[in-house]
Every structure is written in structure tokens, then in C-alpha cells.
Amino acid sequence: MMTRLMTATAVLALATPALADTAERRIALSNNYAGNSWRQAMLESWEKVTGQAVADGVVAEAPAFTTAENQATEQAAQIQNMILEGYDAIVVNAASPTALNGAVKEACDAGIVVVSFDGIVTEPCAYRIAVDFQEMGRKQVEYLSGRLPEGGNLLEIRGLAGVFVDDEISAGIHAGVEQFPQFSIAGSVHGDWAQDVAQRAVAGILPSLPDDIVGVVTQGGDGYGAAQAFAAAGREMPIIVMGNRQDELLWWKEQRDASGYETMSVSIAPGVSTLAFWVAQQVLDGQTVPQDLIVPFLEIQQDGLDAALEATPEGGVANVEYSLEDAQAVIAGASN
Amino acid sequence: MRRMDLRLLLPTLSLLLLLGAVFWMQPRAMSYTGLNLLFNLSVPIALATIAQMLVIMVDDIDLSIGTFVGFCACVTATFLHDTPLLGVLILGAAVAAYAALGALIELRGLPAIVVTLGMSFVWSGLAVLMLPAPGGSSPAWITALMKARPPLVPMAIIACVVLAVVGHLLVTRSSLGTLLRAVGGNARSVSRVGWSVVRLKATAYGLAGVFGVLSGMALVGLTTSADANIALRYTLLSIAGVILGGGEFTGGRVSPVGAVIGALTLTLAGSFLTFIRLSPDWQIGAQGVILIVVLAARLLVRRRAVR
Incomplete structure (x- = not known):
């Protein structure tokens, strides 16, 4: 019984290749602005989820960078620096939908996966996680x-x-x-x-x-x-x-x-940054991901009010962090 | 001649020092692609810095260059792309407007700082009118030029060297440049000798307009599309670049080669701070510290030279 259970676990582990294939990969977050509670929560969620992912050996590293001023030219330079630093994927919340296209294209040409969310970019080679x-x-x-x-x-x-x-x-x-x-x-x-x-x-x-x-x-x-x-x-x-x-x-x-x-x-939950992280991880893992994805809404109904209020810091926004499974569900939903 | 060399020595040294630090931290930057990635966004900044330098040269300051570059970028991504002839006309009219502003400032004795601050709202308003939402696309030939991969030396470096040489010939070597510097140094004596200061100032501003237009076009060539707010930072960056490169606010004392080096140094300082993973909360402050250190060093060197 014990051995059978262990074999089953081993098979399961083999069936989820996500853990092994991206262990050496590095994903960076390029963020243009951190000056309000939504963005602060977004960065916290990123840190929490990617910190766990790094600890679990899913990816090697996932640092977040925010530009000092909310300026497209500065963020373009930041992305070019990330290309130089040799990241495998760059997750972007963009200052402008178009002004980063040149830098994003440079990244794609260097073989880097670019996933934009919230503030998306129009460059076709990038992935977009947009809000409907x-x-x-x-x-x-x-x-x-x-x-x-x-x-x-x-x-x-x-x-x-x-x-x-x-x-x-x-x-x-x-x-x-x-x-x-x-x-x-x-x-x-x-x-x-x-x-x-x-x-x-x-x-x-x-x-x-x-x-x-x-x-x-x-x-x-x-x-x-x-x-x-x-x-x-x-x-x-x-x-x-x-x-x-x-x-x-x-x-x-x-x-x-x-x-x-x-x-x-x-x-929209600020934790959408973590959805973008998992999408980038899935692309690095070799999964087929559609270029355009839609962010799920965070809805609070009458019966979920107490739990949501309890989890929301004073002056903040209700948040949810996404898991690998959530990302896979979003990808599957968009593929159909 | 010796003083000019000394003036250039410090910016060059600070650039090399930063470059060394970046290479040490990120050896990947020490390649053709690496250098291009490090410096390609400094080409439009260097162009804007030269434009600012031309205005500072005649003892004025231009607070509208950032929004002007943004305006030119929007024209480039819309009219110059769709209807090239109309685009060229609009950009030509923008240069003429710059020249007219220079003349107006001199004729009416207006403070340039106020006029250009006002104009910055006009340019950004026009840019928003033209491109209410970010978009447009770069004319193919500009992108091809900016993203060209010439053998051996990356395009960004070639562009900066060409710009420095052109600026040097124009400002330091030509008779027009000498006259313009004289306007900044002592406008009254220039007019006593019989030159029209109004015309000279209009020329300086017009030239600044030309470089502003080139900056906007280069920027769109790199980003492939435009945004009305794309170059807001250029106003302060260009002023800092001029001063960092050995120029002075008192007029007449500028160095085009130094201005280009100053622009490169500022861009590199940004990359350097990213590479050492400094928290964004500290980055603006750290950029300021780099600026103050270079300026303080310049003051020390100059004091010693005077002695």
C-alpha cells in the first residue's frame, strides 16, 4: 500500500512538469508606479507568491523593479537593462500601452517571454492579461x-x-x-x-x-x-x-x-500580478498559452462579506493571490 | 584650449567610471548588443540635450523641450507616417515656431523661463489633441535607421559620436557658433558691433527646434509608437546633461561634446542603479547624489585650475 502510494505520488510529480522545467529560470517584474494602495498590494502579492515559488524551487529568482518616476522612457530603459541581465521572462505593468513596444520587441528578439498585465502593451509578441x-x-x-x-x-x-x-x-x-x-x-x-x-x-x-x-x-x-x-x-x-x-x-x-x-x-484584485507570474512560468514551461487572456474579476457577494472584510487591510483593497491552478484555468478558458 | 580640455575631462572620467562599474557588475553589457541596449535610449536624450544646450548657450533656459519632443514624437508617429509631406510641413512649422519664440523673447525682453514654461503646456496640449490615446506607428525608414546593426560599432554609439562631432563643428568651430556663444556671453557688445541679436537668438532657438524634432523622431524610431507624455522627463534630463557636460547657466560657456557625454552619463547612472538593485524609493535621490558629486568635483577642479 505504502509503495503504491509512493508510486502514485511519483507519477503525479511526473505529470506536473511545471516544477522541474523552470527551476533554473528567472522572471523579473517591471512595474511603472507604486504610489497607491492598489499598487502596494500588487507588489506585496508578487513578493509573497514568488517568494514561495522560489522557496519551492519552481523558479530560480523573481525580483520586482519599480521605476522611480512613472515615465515610459524610464521603463523602456529598465526593460532593456533586464534584457542585459539575462532574465528568461519579464512581467510588465506598463506606463504606456505603446511607448514600450520597442523595448518589448528587443526582449522578444532576445528570446525573452514578455507578459503584460493591468497596464498592457500592444506589441504583438507580448502576452496580455487584460481587464474586461x-x-x-x-x-x-x-x-x-x-x-x-x-x-x-x-x-x-x-x-x-x-x-x-x-x-x-x-x-x-x-x-x-x-x-x-x-x-x-x-x-x-x-x-x-x-x-x-x-x-x-x-x-x-x-x-x-x-x-x-x-x-x-x-x-x-x-x-x-x-x-x-x-x-x-x-x-x-x-x-x-x-x-x-x-x-x-x-x-x-x-x-x-x-x-x-x-x-x-x-x-480587479491587485494580486493579478501573481496571475501574470504564473502565466510567464507556464510559457517558460513550454505550455501553449494564447497571446490574449482576460483577468477574472474579484466579486464579493453577501455571504462572503465578513471573510473579505477581515482579509482587507484598513484603507486597502480586497485582494486575492492566484495559484498555478488558477492560471491554468484562465489559460484553458481562453484557449477554448 | 587647455581650459576646454579640462572642462571635458571630468564628464569623460565620470562616464568611464560608471561604464567600468556597469561592466564589472554585468559583464554581458560588454558586447555589441549590450552596448546598444545600454545606450540606444540615450540617443534621443542626447539630441534633446544638444537642443537645450543651444538655448542655454544664449543665456536662456528651455522648460518646454520635454513636451516639445513629445509633440514631435506624436507628429512623427501620426502625420509623418500617414502623410509624409504634411508631417514634414508640421515639423517645419514647429521649428519656425521655436525660432519665432526666440525672436519674441529677445524683442520684448521676456524671461525665457516663463515663455517656455507656458509653451510646454501648448506643446503637450497639441500632442494630446493629435494622439488622445497612445498609438500611431513609426515610419519604417526611421525604425530601420535607429535599429540598424552596422558592423563592429553599435548604432547608438555611432549616433552619439556623429552628434558630438556635428555639435562641435556647429558650436565651437563655425563662425555662427562663435557669434551665438558671444550672444550668451555679452549680448550688448554683439549688438554694438552691428549684429542683430534678435536674429541670432531666433537662429539659436530654431536650431534647438531642429534638434528637438530629431529627438522626437529618434525616440519614435526606438519605441515604434508614440504617447503624448512620452518625453516629459527630458526637460530636466537635458538641463542636467548640459550642466554635467561642463556647460554653465551663465551663457556662452557650453560644450557640445560634453553635453552628449552628460546625456550618456545620466542614462548610464539609471542603469547602474538598476543593476545594483537599489530600491526605487532611493533611486531618484541616488541619481541626484551622482549629479551633485560630479558638480562638486568640477568646482574643486576649477578652483585648483584658477589657482
Whole structure:
């Protein structure tokens, strides 16, 4: 029995070649900015997961580098230095989708695997782990349609005007409203992804809105501010979709405990850097990986609230670190 | 002549010292490809530094060169690629605008620092208008030129040497260069002799515009596409490069060869800090320290030379 178990383990070990083939490989993270809580959490996740991977002998080394200033030219130089240092793969969160293409091409030509995530690069030889922001917007309306089958008026809080992410999420929300025509968007304000701005903006538009606002669709970082504005105006609290920020989750929990308030929360986990790490590892391992992958969202539902809040540091963002299996699932999902 | 040599000695020494350190830490850099990777991004910086030097030479300072290079990069990646004739016209108009600014600054006695700071917003605004989202693509011939692999010596080194020689001939050897330096040194005596200072300043700014355009084109050749914010850092890098290369803010005292070496030193300092794995929190500070050390050394050497 014992020997059979051991043979089984040995066979299993052989069946997962990921551990052996990349043990000598080195993967570097090129990051353009570290000045907010999301990026800090992203770097921490990278350190945690890659530290474990190095200890387990999956890869030889996986250091993270951040440019001192958020500038594309500086990051291009950083990537060229990484080529010189002979890394086998470079994982990039890029300062610009296009301005690094020259350096990325140099890396590809040198036989280096380049995986971009969050801030992706357009150079075709690189792998991209992109966020489907439109789906993030559409999903919110879908959730509301489940909660409020009869529909009603929605308030939309947008992000920073002129930024690509804002346009994408908003387009998704409007697509959602088209899909569920029982909803209509009664008003829309720019909250700049900041609670204080969102609070001021919502307080400003509330008097001009009809009384029956049933839901608020958001972009993250603005749900708490919106709730404060509704409370201050003495209005009935609509269903506000949250964005995984700690203050939003805390407010949600307080409301749930007080009055049974129900909503959901969705955003991108900073731990997506670890997904990029595993994707790079899989490519180095010789697996076939599609050039374009989609980041899964981190959704928090009513029953997962307590656990999510507990794991989120004060002032931070809910996070999740990805494992090799998660990466394989994402790759398999994109291959089909 | 001896003083000029001394002025160049220090930047050259600091460059060699840094290069030695980089080679020691990363022997892979000591190859054709290695040198190219180390230095190719310093070609546009060196061009921008020469542009800045031409303005500093006439006793002004240009705070708009970074956004101007970004603007030129956007024109190169859009108009010059799609409709070359229109692209050339726009770039020509940009150079003319630079010359006109030089004339305006002299005619109205405006402070260059204010005018160029204002212009930096104009250039970046125009760049955003042209390319609201990063993109565009590099004209094939520019990429071919920037990524060419000539035998023996990498393109980046050849480009820098050519730039230094052209700059030297233009500024130090030609009669125009002598006049322009004289404007920076003592504008009043130049005008007393009968030269038009307005015209000379316009020439200096126009030449700066030409080098700015070349910088933007070289940058796009390397990155293969543009971004309106691609070269914001160049303003400060170019000023630091001029001073590091032995130039002085007082006007008239500049060295084109030194400016190119200064630009190379700054790029190399960045790579050096990456190679020793210094935390990014310390990198800007460390770059500043390198600058201060070189400048302090220069002051010491100069004091000794005066004595």
C-alpha cells in the first residue's frame, strides 16, 4: 500500500512538469508606479507568491523593479537593462500601452517571454492579461436585474473623465441597461474613483433626480461616498454596487448588521500580478498559452462579506493571490 | 584650449567610471548588443540635450523641450507616417515656431523661463489633441535607421559620436557658433558691433527646434509608437546633461561634446542603479547624489585650475 502510494505520488510529480522545467529560470517584474494602495498590494502579492515559488524551487529568482518616476522612457530603459541581465521572462505593468513596444520587441528578439498585465502593451509578441472593463460595468446591471426584476431609475457614478477605463466601464453599464431595458439611467456624475469627490458629486445631483432611485452603479472607490451623500440627503438607500475598497466593505457590513442591507462588490484584485507570474512560468514551461487572456474579476457577494472584510487591510483593497491552478484555468478558458 | 580640455575631462572620467562599474557588475553589457541596449535610449536624450544646450548657450533656459519632443514624437508617429509631406510641413512649422519664440523673447525682453514654461503646456496640449490615446506607428525608414546593426560599432554609439562631432563643428568651430556663444556671453557688445541679436537668438532657438524634432523622431524610431507624455522627463534630463557636460547657466560657456557625454552619463547612472538593485524609493535621490558629486568635483577642479 505504502509503495503504491509512493508510486502514485511519483507519477503525479511526473505529470506536473511545471516544477522541474523552470527551476533554473528567472522572471523579473517591471512595474511603472507604486504610489497607491492598489499598487502596494500588487507588489506585496508578487513578493509573497514568488517568494514561495522560489522557496519551492519552481523558479530560480523573481525580483520586482519599480521605476522611480512613472515615465515610459524610464521603463523602456529598465526593460532593456533586464534584457542585459539575462532574465528568461519579464512581467510588465506598463506606463504606456505603446511607448514600450520597442523595448518589448528587443526582449522578444532576445528570446525573452514578455507578459503584460493591468497596464498592457500592444506589441504583438507580448502576452496580455487584460481587464474586461465593459463586462465589469455590464455585470453590475445584471446583478441589479436579479435583485430588482421590475427595474427602475439608476444613478451612474463614473470615474476620471477622459481616461480609457472610465469610458469602458461606462460603455459596459450602458450596454447592460440596453440588455435589461427595465432600468434607465436617471443621472450620471464623475466621482473620479475617490470617495470625497463622489460624495460631493452625488450630493450635487441628488436634488435634481427623481425620488425613486433604486440602484447606483459605480466604478470602484466611490460607493462609500455615494452612500454618505444619500444618507445626508435623508433619501432611501438604493442598492449601491461597491468596488472592493475596505471603507466600502465596512459600511456595507454596518448596514447589513443594522438593517439587512444587501448588495455586491466587484473590482480587479491587485494580486493579478501573481496571475501574470504564473502565466510567464507556464510559457517558460513550454505550455501553449494564447497571446490574449482576460483577468477574472474579484466579486464579493453577501455571504462572503465578513471573510473579505477581515482579509482587507484598513484603507486597502480586497485582494486575492492566484495559484498555478488558477492560471491554468484562465489559460484553458481562453484557449477554448 | 587647455581650459576646454579640462572642462571635458571630468564628464569623460565620470562616464568611464560608471561604464567600468556597469561592466564589472554585468559583464554581458560588454558586447555589441549590450552596448546598444545600454545606450540606444540615450540617443534621443542626447539630441534633446544638444537642443537645450543651444538655448542655454544664449543665456536662456528651455522648460518646454520635454513636451516639445513629445509633440514631435506624436507628429512623427501620426502625420509623418500617414502623410509624409504634411508631417514634414508640421515639423517645419514647429521649428519656425521655436525660432519665432526666440525672436519674441529677445524683442520684448521676456524671461525665457516663463515663455517656455507656458509653451510646454501648448506643446503637450497639441500632442494630446493629435494622439488622445497612445498609438500611431513609426515610419519604417526611421525604425530601420535607429535599429540598424552596422558592423563592429553599435548604432547608438555611432549616433552619439556623429552628434558630438556635428555639435562641435556647429558650436565651437563655425563662425555662427562663435557669434551665438558671444550672444550668451555679452549680448550688448554683439549688438554694438552691428549684429542683430534678435536674429541670432531666433537662429539659436530654431536650431534647438531642429534638434528637438530629431529627438522626437529618434525616440519614435526606438519605441515604434508614440504617447503624448512620452518625453516629459527630458526637460530636466537635458538641463542636467548640459550642466554635467561642463556647460554653465551663465551663457556662452557650453560644450557640445560634453553635453552628449552628460546625456550618456545620466542614462548610464539609471542603469547602474538598476543593476545594483537599489530600491526605487532611493533611486531618484541616488541619481541626484551622482549629479551633485560630479558638480562638486568640477568646482574643486576649477578652483585648483584658477589657482
